[in-house]
Amino acid sequence: MFGRRKDHQIEEEESASSSEPQKSKAITTPSEQERKKDPQSDVFADVSSVPVSPKRRDHSYYVTKTFIFNALVDAIDLAQLAKLDLASAQDEIRDIVNEIIIARNLTMSIAEQEALLEDISNDVLGYGPLQPLLMRDDIADIMINNFETAFIEVNGKVKEAGIFFRDNAQLMSICQRIVSQVGRRVDEASPICDARLSDGSRVNVIVPPLSIDGPVLTIRKFRKDKLTLNDLVKFKSITPEAAEILSIIGRVRCNVLISGGTGSGKTTLLNCLTGSIDLDERIITCEDSAELQLQQPHVVRLETRPANLEGEGEIVMRDLIRNCLRMRPDRIIVGEVRGPEAFDLLQAMNTGHDGSMGTLHSNSPREAISRLESMITMGGFSLPSKTIREMIVSSIDVVIQASRLRDGSRKVTHITEIVGLQGEVITTQDLIVFEIEGEDSKGRLEGKHKSTGIARPVFWDRARYFGEEKRLANALDLAEDKKI
Ligand SMILES: Nc1ncnc2c1ncn2[C@@H]1O[C@H](COP(=O)(O)OP(=O)(O)OP(=O)(O)O)[C@@H](O)[C@H]1O
Ligand SMILES: [Mg+2]
Secondary structure, eight states: OOGGGSSSSSHHHHHHHOOOOOOOOOOOOHHHHHHOOOEEEEEEEOGGGSSSOOOOHHHHHHHHHHHHHHHHHHHSOOHHHHHHHHHHHHHHHHHHHHHHHHTOOOOOOOHHHHHHHHHHHHHSSSOOGHHHHHHOOSEEEEEEETTTTEEEETEEEEEEEEOOOSSSHHHHHOOOOOTTTOOOOSSSOOOOOEETTTTTOOOEEETTTTTTTTTTTEEEEOOSOOHHHHHHHHHHSSSSHHHHHHHHHHHHOOOOEEETTTSSHHHHHHHHHTTTSTOOOOOOEEEOOOOOOOSSSSSEEEEEBOOOTTSSOOOOOHHHHHHHHTTTOOOOESSSSOTHHHHHHHHHHTTOOTTTTEEOOOOHHHHHHEEEEEHHHHOOOOOOHHHHHHHHHOOOEEEEEEEEEESSSSEEEEEEEEEEEEEEEEEEEEEEEEEEEEEEEOOEEEEEEOOOOOSOOOHHHHHHHHOOOHHHHHHHHHHHEEEE
16 A cells, blocks of 8 residues: 555655665654553544644644654655554654654654654655545545645534645645546646545545636545445434335336435445345446445446546446446446436336436436436437437336435435326326424424325336235335334
8 A cells, every 4th residue: 555655755755865774763752652552542543533633733833844754754764664564654653753853853742743743644654634534434525625624524514624734735746646546647737537545435636727726625435334224224314114115126126216416325325225136136337436335246347437638548438338238237237327328328227127227416306307308318319308208217117316404414305106108298106205394402304204105106016026015015004104
């Protein structure tokens, strides 16, 4: 891991330095004794418990840090360091930094020294000030607007992150380091870049001149523990009965569209649905940035590719879906439908790839259907709108709506079936809807997932074919008027 970061600042310093690697003596400071007594105080051991520095540091801090950083790079053997595990590498850095502080007679308190050590360790071994946030598992999104403005989303609420970069140049170099890990680059010539961290977190970088105030970095953190339908029930995003209905929808190979606003939990829901796919099915996933975590043994994962600097080599979602069709898939799962690939997905659903699924940005099932229609129209397919609607009706069975409510909670708000076409209008029927009823004393929204009383959904025959009709009837019965 460490060896792959050689492209950044250290590498330049390394080649500039001709000094022999200095073997460090362990200088045990009082703070280190404390640290060894209490492994939880180790920065990398459990940073979730370490409060991030709430204030931006002053200029003199950065001067001292740069001075020590440069002296460290001169003294350290990077090749050796790269062979160490994280804890030993940190100890090595700690020892050398302590030596430098003593040798150069720098005066600082133990607390300052600890903060500086953490900072330098993060710079050398991780992604600088970003590192403590990346280590936390409770964060859903990290949004860096510029070197001194950063926000995080925790429990559905956005708040200030309390981290600061030295300047936009440091932020830019961290952005470059992140994207270079997946063989991409970001600079003035190609100022937009999607990437992925080694843990699977989705990253987007946009830099000047397109972003006015400096590089902007957005990270959708990858959850280590994959959420399941049971977890969604525990989080009160859905009732057990509705979760059962979703699991049946996934199993009996309904074609599903998951609709929702940004960050509403679409990808998570898609992941959960795939949990009920039988183990012997061949599944092919197509994504812009591979986020899905399917557990089945027979999965092929495909990812789109942006154009290179010469504007060549772009592989778009349409290319992937069309290629999928030649790969004998049982199901095709599309991470996000946002353009003309909508046509290819519908075609695939219509031609024997039942049980295919995709997500789409929209605020209601009806809006999802009309967005799908306009994606096809705008994709340049000169089809009359009635034909497109017929295609939608014969392809999509169910639309599931995910929403992030104003109290930060995420809910499945609709499980809606596409029923048919009446004249030129697509008719739908809701099986389950979430209705907000009020707010409790803590500002949390209260509501009910209600069954609309439909006892025989359109996919009933399909459920019977898969031997799931009893489970479906039972879940629909129990779903009526459940409070969550
Ligand atoms: N029901 C839920 N309860 C709690 N957290 C959830 C729930 N669903 C999703 N999350 C969390 O919310 C965040 C966003 O989820 P997800 O990536 O699925 O959203 P999305 O709609 O696909 O976002 P985007 O529009 O950016 O693709 C993730 O951190 C995820 O773990
Ligand atoms: Mg998503």
